Structure formats: structure tokens, C-alpha cells
Amino acid sequence: MEPINWHSFFFLLFGALTAVFAVAVVVTSNVVRMAFYLILSLGATAGLFFLAGADFVGAMQLMIYVGGTLVLLIFGVMLTAQGPFISMKTGGGEWVLATIIGGALLGLLVKTAFSVEDWQGPAAVAHVEGEEEHAAALPAQSPTSAPIGLGLLGVRTDKLDPAKAELAPGMAGYLLPFEIVSVHLLVVLVGAAYLARTKKRREA
Amino acid sequence: MDLLTQPVGVAHFMAVGAVLFVAGAVCMATKRNALGVLMGIELVLNGANLNFVALGSEYLRRDTALSLGADGNLIALFVIVLAAAEAAVALAITLNFYNNHSTVDVDRADDLRG
């Protein structure tokens, strides 16, 4: 019995949670429970991010998605949650159709994902140091937020290291997209506020 | 079984991402509640995000030189932010729709039907 690789174990755990709750979102008809399962699913996804070594993205996922977006969503649910809308049923035929097509899509995606040999996972190492490596592979030991922050400022430090010489050309920073996105966000918020305001009945 | 003893790879993350994506698509296709459709969209975006992060990760592939590096994380960040924006607008639209039609059933939103 070879020792269990805990990185993989936690991946399986979080992956299973993510998938199960995602499916739960689909099959539940009560919209509030849908929101709840969605939260759990996205939280587990954040866990997967941490496992993939992207702790900043994971924290962002928790903060913006789970903290912000979903609160908005639940807010909307509560604003519109009246008897008939809490749970809306869908016809059996549509379910079957969607299930068949979705199943086909799923099969194709998974098949495609596993068809690339380089993605099958890191080269299997002997298990003892393999465990060390994956213990070390836990995100906390690798600073990721600083390169990301610099990347947003237009400097790509992660492309400086000689290990990835072939990536060095095109030190593409993300300053402009960053600005665009921030302005876009501002516009969006104003627009949302405008859209969502209740119309005043003005006569004449 | 050897999933427990072998290190997982990008493909495994992508499999989970695929589940998320398909779940989201089916959710969009089957829910009549506009907010349900919104949640489906969130699921789809997360599936895509998972792929970006996995591709950007250093630990998940044989040849780490090929990984997207910080690009993966950055794109994932943009996706998250834009998803937030999208959620805000979509929510506003939904509320507006609810004010005018007093329902959130997307099947009733077919005023422009040909």
C-alpha cells in the first residue's frame, strides 16, 4: 500500500464537493437553496484554487464572488422571492433533452482534457519525496500575490527567471486591461444603480 | 485508485471545471427563474476560471516551463471581477424586469418573439 498523496486527497475532496454542489444547484428547484449550494460550490472551488497554488485568486474568489456577488444574488432572490417564484418547475422533456446534451458535452470536455499527455500530472516521483514535494507544493510557501500585483502594474517578474527563457519575449503586463476593467466596473455600478431604481410615475 | 497515490494534474482540474461548466449550462437551459439562469452563468464562469488557474499552476504538469504562470491567475482575476460586474448588471435587469412584468420567469420575457 503506497502512502496516500494528501495533495491529491484534498483535491479529490474539494473537487467532489464542487461537483456535487454544482449538480445540486441544477437539480434543486427552490431558488434560495440553489443560491446556498452555489455558495458551497464556489467555496470549494476556492479551495481548489488554493490547492493549485493560486492563493491570491482563491482569496479573491472568496471575497468578491462568495462575499460580494452571491450576496447580491441572494439580495435579488429575497427581493423577488414570492410564493410562485421560489420554486419553478421545468417540464420533463426539457430535463431529458438538457441532460442528454449536457452529458454529451461533459464527455467530450473530459475526453479532451485527458487527451493531452502533458496535463496528466507531474512526473510521478518516488513516494516519500513525492510527499515532501507536495507538502512543499502547498501554496503558502510560494509568493504569488506580488507577481500578480506587479503584473497588474505592467511588470512581469515571473517571466524574468531563466527557467522559462522562451516566455521572456513579450513581457506583456496588464496595466491597460486593469485600467479598462476598473473604469468598466465603475460604469457598471452606475448603470446598475440606474437600471434598478424604481421608475417614478411622472404624468403630463 | 491510484488517484489517491499519484499527484493530480491539470487534466483532473479541467475535469472538475468541465463538470462545473456543464452544470452551469444545464442550469441555464432548464431554470425558468432568471436568478437561476444567473447562477448558471456563475457556474460556467467558474468552470472556465478553474481551467485558467490550473493552466497557470506550476505544480500540475510535467513540463512546468509550459505553464501560463501568472497569466493564468491574472486572467482568472479579470474573470472574477467582470463576473461581479456582470452579476450586478444582470441583477439590475432582473429587478427591472420584475418591476415591469412582476415575474422573474424568463419564458415570459419573449416580447420580441418573431
Place this chain on the structure above:
Amino acid sequence: MAEFFIETCGFPGWLGYLVTGIIQCVILIHVPLVGAMFFVWVERKVSARIQDRLGPTRCGGKFGWLQLLADGVKLLNKEDLMPADADKMLFRLAPYVSFCASFAAMIALPFSDGWVVQRMDAGVFFILAVLGLEVFGVILAGYASASKWSLFGAMREAAQVVSYEVPMGMCVVVPVVIAGSMDLVTIANKQAGLFTNWYLFHDPFTFIIFWVYFTCGTASVNRAPFDLAEAESELVAGFHTEYSGFRWLIFYMAEYGSMFIVAGLASILFFGGWNGPIPIADWLGLSYAPGATDWQWQGFLGNLLGCLNFVFKAIVGVTVMIWVRWTLPRLRIDQVMTTCLKYCTPLAAICFLLATLWTLSGVPFINDIAPRGVETATAEPEEPPAPPAVAALDTPSEER
């Protein structure tokens, strides 16, 4: 700690991590449990004093030490009620959701130099994010208990928390920018030395920012005067109207736990964490030799003192919250929003801008005069201070 088990005790790797995790959980779980008991006792005493009463006196000793233990036992024995048309599953889950949130936030909260369950590179954000999850427990509770009071409470809570996360985030970013790292341990270590090194006194704007942060923190854990979610005057008890007994108790533990976390975060970001006003421990040599990796009793003692120091600061913060609660009247919901959007946010934004400029423009600040500077690029007075992110690049090098 895991290294201790694996290398010193020779455990197999996974067992080492397992034992470490269990021990750390057991230690941490006392913060919300014992902490809640202690803080409730403090709250009752303080409120009593403020209202010119005595508060609990009888139960156990002359200060009513054991009053809260008695309360706990009473709560455990209470009947567990659930409204008939509640959403059973969500009703049951809600308290645990908010408790888990505030408990999980402690994973990244360092109690002393290196005394942290999981040292994260984005620790600050992790704590903020996970604390933000606490609101879900409240919202679900409000929805699930199928009572309009609870629903109103929950919606207020949602609006309040979402909007207060914005200025709070800005305030938190300021120390991050100054320290050039989001790792809480690094941030705190950069404030070592005299109390003049605390970021509170780093420049006028951080001084202002701290108060904004504290206000927002108070609001985000919905304590008075921002406790609109449980305003007993208009909503019977807000989101936990329908709760009783153990579930209600769990809500309270979550609330006090997150109070502690917010206060602790404040003490790390602005009050130098475990670095006392006067670095006695350092002068006594009670610290790890730089670059030392093995276990040394001086270092352990120093960390222990630091931990006490940190906890003391946190308790002071909580006490201030309590004091505020029993002093100020509760705001109206629109006033709460006004406070957030019209005052806190612009103030935080401006201070954030100015503090960043201050840091970038090489104004020599008080840290440089300090006897024992911080060994980073920012500490060298002659060369212009590097932009924060660049400083962040070599944070790994200065880990002990």
C-alpha cells in the same frame, strides 16, 4: 510545528501534519469558546458600570466569574424550537455557517511571530474574505426562519456588510502598501521596535485610516451602533428572532469570535501585533537569533510574551467595541448607509491615496530614527524607498 513532529519526533509525514492540525484546532477553538464567555462577562460588567449597576456578582467568586458558565449550561438545556414553516435544512445550517466562517478566519491570524496555523502570502485578504462569509449564516438564518422580522434583519445585514467591505478593504490595503506585503507576519515584524514603529504613527493618514478601519470593522461584525440586523426596537431580535438554545449560542460565539479577529487584525496592522510599545524582550535577548532555525528557549519565551501582548491588544480592542456599544445610540439604516458611502469610503480613499504618495515620496519617517530598524529595502534612509511591490519580492528572504 509539523516539522517538529516529523523531524524531532520522527513521525511519518502525514501523521505529523495530522497531529499538528488537531493540536492547532484544539487551541484555536478556545478563542471563540472561552473568548465568548470572557467577553460576554466583560460586556455585562462594563455595561453595568456604564449604567451605574454592579452586574453579575454572585455566581462564583465576588465578580461573578462563573456567571457565564451558568448561562452556558442554561442555554444548553433550553428547548430547541423551530418554526413550523421554516426551511428546515437552511435553518439548521445557518448558525454553523457563520461560526465556521469566523473560526476559519483564524487559520491565517498569527498570534505571535510565526505562531500561525497556515502562514499565507495573502493572509490579510484571506481573513477579510472569510470574515465576509459570516454574513451568509445571518442571511440564511433570516430567510429560513420564515419570519418577516428575521428577513428584514437579514436584508439589512446583507446590504450593510456588502457596502462596508469596500472602505474596510481600502483601509486594510494601506498597511499592506507600507509594509509591501500581504503576509500578516511580515507586516507585524516590520513594526518591531519602539511603539513609534507602529503603522498607527507611520504618518497622519494611517492615523486617520485606523479609525475608519475600526468603524468599518465594528459595522462589519454588526456591533452597535451598527447592529441594525438585530435591532430589538423595530425588529424583535432581527435574524435570530426564531433561534434559541444552542443554535443561538453558536451565533453569539461567531459574533464574539469575529470581534476578536477584527480587533486582532487592527492590532497587527496598526499596533505592531506582538511587538510591544517597548521591545523589552529584544533588549533581554529573548528572541531567536537572526536566521536561526532550531528551537531556542529564549525565542520561545519571547514569542510567548509577544502572544500575550497581542492578545492583550485584541482584548483592549474588543473592550472598546463594548464601550462604544453601551455609549452610542443605534443608527437608522439610512444613516448607516450614509456613514459608509458618504463618509467612510471617501475618507478611506483619500487617505489611501495620500498614504501611498507619502510612502513613495522618500519622506524619512519615524521608523528610521528607531534604534532597531527593519531589515528591508524600505528601511535604508539613503536610497529612495523602493515601490512596495518590489519590496514584496524579497519577503521570503526575511522569513525567519
Place this chain on the structure above:
Amino acid sequence: MDDQVLGDNLWQLLRAAWLLPLVSFTIIVFGGKRLGKAGVLAGYLATGAIVGAFVLSMTAFGLWLNAYGVPKLEHHGGEHHAQAVSSGGVFSLVKFQEEAATEEHHASSTAHAGTPHYHAGEWYRLAQFGNLRASISYHIDALTVCMFCMVTLIASCIHFYAMGYMHDELHDITDHEVHLRDGHHLHRPGRYYRFFQYLSLFCFSMLGLVIAGNALMVFVFWELVGVCSYFLIGFYIERKSASNAANKAFIVNRVGDFGMLIGLMALWGSLGTFDFAASDLDHDGAIAQNEKGIFDLLRDPANGFALAPADGMVAAAAAADPEVQAAPTAENIQNWRAQGYGYWLLVIAGIGIFCGCVGKSAQFPLHVWLPDAMEGPTPVSALVHSATMVAAGVYLVGRFYPAFAPEALLVIAYVGAITLFLAATIAITATDIKRVLAYSTVSQLGYMMLSLGIGGWIGGMFHLFTHAFFKSLLFMCSGSVIHATHTNEMPKMGGLRKKMPWTAYTMLVGCLAIAGAGLPFAIFGWHIGLSGYYSKDSIVMHSLWYGDVMPRHAWLAFMPAIGAAITAFYMFRLWFMTFAGKPRDHHIYDHAHESPPIMYVPLVVLSVFAVGVAWTMPFTGLSLDGLLDSARWPGTNPAEVLGLSGVVDPHQYHGMATIVAFSTAIAGITLAAVFYGWGYLNPEDARRQFAPIYTFLRNKWYFDELYDFLFVRPTHFIAARVANLDKKWIDGLIDTLARGTKGLANLDDVIDRYFVDGLVNAVAHWTMSTGLALRGVQTGRLRQYVMFIVVGTVALFVMISFYASRA
């Protein structure tokens, strides 16, 4: 005991088993009504005969095992299957035995080098034309023995069952489905004895078909089986539907048999023999050239049993070619064979014989007769149309397997795959309980054909046996239900579980078996399941393998998996609709009752076999597939028979196959449960959603209409034309002149209206119609749009994976 005594005992036992039903048939024919009261003894007589046959067959089975030991199935493919069981393949012969053959001219011989054990010989030679012997001969190998046991066992069960089922026929009965002119129902005497007489005749012919040692004898009994089927389908001859169905079955079978005749002629004309395998006829202890069988000629042991057209074929084909003038000397024949002469003759022979099987076992173009054959009494459906007769086609393909060229196998595979899918889809919408089972039979036969066609000989034969057991079980259960409710319509049933528990649960066993239920733990090295699980497993395994080694026909590989899902779905749809839920028709429900023990005891017996027939017997290692494999002719393992070389071993796909088969089956069962068991979803919704598909399937893909249009109508049409031909000739002359003038007058009008106006109108109309057509797309339904997007994505993926990856 040594080989020759064994051979004699075997053929004596099996001949007795074969002739016993004939005896009972003869007695009943002459005895008729006089046997006991209203011929009640006929039932006992026929039953006794078939039971005796069963006992004899089991004895022969025991002898066989005792002589050749328990064959082990080695999962490596390859040739040593045969070696493993053929005692090193020593050349051995049976000396002529005077006392064994009394009045008939008899000979026997056993396997020679490399071939599996078989005993072939001749009982009676009807005639001899040159080299061609028309004789009553036998060919006994493991397959024959197993078939004997299977047929006799099922037949005995069904005889017992029929004694209960046909009980009404003992006295005069009024047929409520036949309306006479005077409005009354038909009143006729019972035909109990006749039913059993037909059954006996059928058993006799089936067993003869199995034991037959040459193709001619096979053909004779083949037709006998067809006749019996005709009698039995038309048992209620007064019913219009019944007689029509009987005619349909008979005629459709003739169509197939025509092809079979062609195949037989091709073989005879080119090979000069009908025998399957060599047998030493003149007892000189050696196999002369004219004693060789078809298989020996086509697969010469000299060059490793590789399939090659025999000399006769090459010569015949070359002689038919005008360019070739040379005389058929040995080296000429070699050259011609090298040039490919005679190969297509071989292919044609294979396809021709397969045509017969298409008719008999209701494959794709000729599948229309089987569902209508359900007009016969249910025991007939169980015996004739599920277990034995339709299986005869598959049996023949399996028997002739060494003679099939890869091209012929490809045809078989395609026909099988089409049948499998088509019948399964039709079964989804059928509401007549027996028709569902009939279509499922067709679909399962398609499974077997597909498996044989893609080289999975074991899979096909294996499925033939397991399917025989659970399908006869299912039919008898449905018969018991019909017996209790007096209706075939499932929508009128429901909730019968409480009324008739024995039937319900035996049928559940059958459904699980046909759905291939089991625990898919092959990944951990062990797995256990019902019989259908193993056979379906083997088929899916071979199909996956086939999909990889033959990428151009890869879609065949998906068929078994899809079919498994659909099978599970409609079988459990049937079970849930019949036995679960609330009773839909209380009148029927209240009158329903459990059948008498004589009817449900056979069910229990059969269900035991349906569970365990495919298991490897503990302590002995005896397994059905092992036995069958020991009968496989050398040179016919999957790779070789497809003419491939250096490909992977199919058994590598076993793990995946188990997972695939299991998951698809579970998916089907779950879907059925969701619709009909738990009622989460309403079938009506699905019907509305897929309305066009539903009607299409509901009308059985419009096959009857199609044939009506293709064959029946034209006949009438031509007849009518011929009838009034001369009238047209006479009138035509004058009419032409008048029409000419009129046409001339109309011409410019036509030009003006159609060409000038038409041009303008066409443009306008085209624009209009385009607009209207596009308008429909804008349904304004968000979810529909999402669905379009997803479908587009899937299609894109598929296209890329098919084309981009091939490049």
C-alpha cells in the same frame, strides 16, 4: 473411455433425444382427440418426450465433460484456446464399428490436428450425385451439446407452462376476437392436442437443425422450423390478424431463404460438399479429399487455418472469367488464387448464408415478421420467437463462422448494429407488453449478430444462451400476466405486484438479467452479476476493441453501449408500468390473480438459470463461455477472423467495458425509474417534447408502410395498368389529336402565366418564405438559445475530434 466409444455413445444419446419429440408428434397426429379426454394425454405425452430428451442431453453433456475435462477460458485471445482443449491435437480416428451401425450406413470421426473436439459422421445417405452426398449426418461438438441442453431445458419448462396456459383449449371455447357475420363470436372445439403436436414437431426440427452435420440437412430442418412457426403463429387461425401474421412470417422467411439457397449453391458448386467438417466415411483411417468438409477446405490446416478460397472455388471463378483460358492445373490455381479469383465467391457464399439468418432471426430488413408473430399463444412466443427458432439464425452464423470472409462479417456487423438500434428504439414506445418483448428480442439478436460480425464469436454465442434463458423467462412472465389480466396493453395494468408476486419478482430477475445488472468490480479483479451481465460485457468489450482497431467503422463500437442503455430503459419501463405504481384499470386489477403453480414453477426454474447460467461453477471452474470457446474453430479469434494482424488483445478492454456497460445500464434503469417508477417526471412531457420522434418510433419507423409502398402497391399498380391497357390503346389515338390541339391553345397561356409571371412571383415568394422561415427561429426563449449554443459546441467538438485529429 476412448474417443470412438465416446463418439458412438454421444451420437446415440443425442439421436434418441432428437427423435423422441418426433415419436410423440407421430402418436399425437394419429391419436389426436382420442388421447384421453379431449386429448389431455397429448400434453403429458409431449412433455414426457421433451423431458426425456432433456435427460438424454444432460447425460451426453456429462459424458462430454467427463471425456474432455473442463475447458479453461484463457483471457489472451490467440490460437491456444483450441490447443488448450484439444488434447494436443493428436491425429486420431475412430475405427468402423459394425455392431454400432446396424441398418444404416454409418461412420464417425473425431477432431484432427488443431481443430476442437468434434464427432462427425453419417447416419443415412439419401443420395449421391458425383461427389455431392445428400445425407443425414451429424456434427457433434461442445456447441451442439450445449444447444441440446439449452433447447430441451427451455422446451420442457415451456411444455409444463403450456399445460397450464392452454388449459382452456381442453373444452369448447368461444373466441371473443372473431366476429362472425351474424354478429356472434366464433364457437369452436378446443385444440389442446394440436398445440402440443406442433410443439413436438417444432422441438424435433430444432434439435435436428442443431445436430445436423451438413448444410443441406440444416436447410431441410431450417424449413421445418419455419413451417412449425407458421402453424403455431396461425394457431388461432380464425383470427384475421393471426393468419395474416402467419403468412407474413412465412413469406418474409422465404425471402431470406432465397438468399440462403444462393449461398448453399455457391458452396456446393465450388466445393462439392455440404459437410461441415471432415469425417472418415470409407473408414480407411485417412481423410480423403472428398471426405473433407467445408471448413477443412476453406481453412487449410497446412497453412495455419488461414481463410483462403478452396481450389474448387478458384477454379470455378477463373472458369467464369472469359480472359482466363488456361487449364486449372495446380500452379495455375495457385496463381489465380494469388490474383484473388474465387475470393468474392467466398464472400457471396457467406453473405448468402447470412441472408437466411437475416430472415430467420429477424434482422434489419426482414425484422417485420417477428412482432406480428406475437399473435400466437404466449408459450409459442416464448419458445419459438425468443429462445430457439430465432436463435437458429444466430446459431447458423456461429456454425458457419469459419466460412465467413471479413467483408461478409462487416455486412453482418452493420446489419446487426442497425437492427440493434432500430428495434430498441421501437421498443421504447410500444405499449403492448408482448410487442415490447418481441422488439427487445430483435434488438438482442442484433446484439449477437453485431458481436459475431466484429469477431466476438464467444460473445455472440454466449449471449445466445443467456438471452435464451432470460427472454423465455420474460415471455412466460408476460404470458402469466396476460393470462391474469386478459389484456396485452400495459397502460391498463399497473400495481400487479401485490396480486401476482411470483410473476412480478421472477420478471424482475429477468429484467435485471437482460439489462445486464451486476457489480462492476472487475477493476478490483472480481465481479459478479446476472447472466446477461457477463455476455453483454463480452460484447461491449469486443466492440470497444473493434472501435479501436477499425477506426473507419468506429461508430459500431458505440452501438452496444447505447443499446444497453435503451434496453435497460424499456425493460424497466415495462416492469414499472406493469407491476409498480397504482392500478390504472380497477376492473382488470380486481380480476387479476396469480397463475397456478404449474405455470409459475417453470418461471422460478428459469429465473434460477437466468441468474446463474453464466457463472463459473465453483470448485470445477466449469463455465459456459469456456465450453463454447472450446468449440471455436481454429483461426477464428477476433483478430484473425477480421484479417487483422498485430493488434491489441480485446481483453485489455475488459475493465473499461465493464464500467461502460454497467454505467449505461444504470443510466437506463434510473431514467425508467424517474419516469415510471418514482414519477418524478411525466412521460407526457417527454412525449410532447420529442413529438416527431415519438410518432416516428410509434409507427415502427414506417417499415410496414414502406414495404407496402415498395412491394404491395406496385403489384396492384401494374395489374391495374395491364387491365386497362388496350382501352388506352384504342382511345389514345383520338385523344392524342384532341389533346394536341388543346395543348397548343394552352401553350402561350401557360408561357405567359408561368414563365413571365412566375419569374416575378418566384422572387417575391422566395423572399417571403425565407423571412417566414427565419422568423420561427426567434422564439424569444432564452433557454432554447442556450441549448442551441451548447449543441453547436458539441457539434464543433465532434467535428474537430473526427477530422482534425485524423489528420
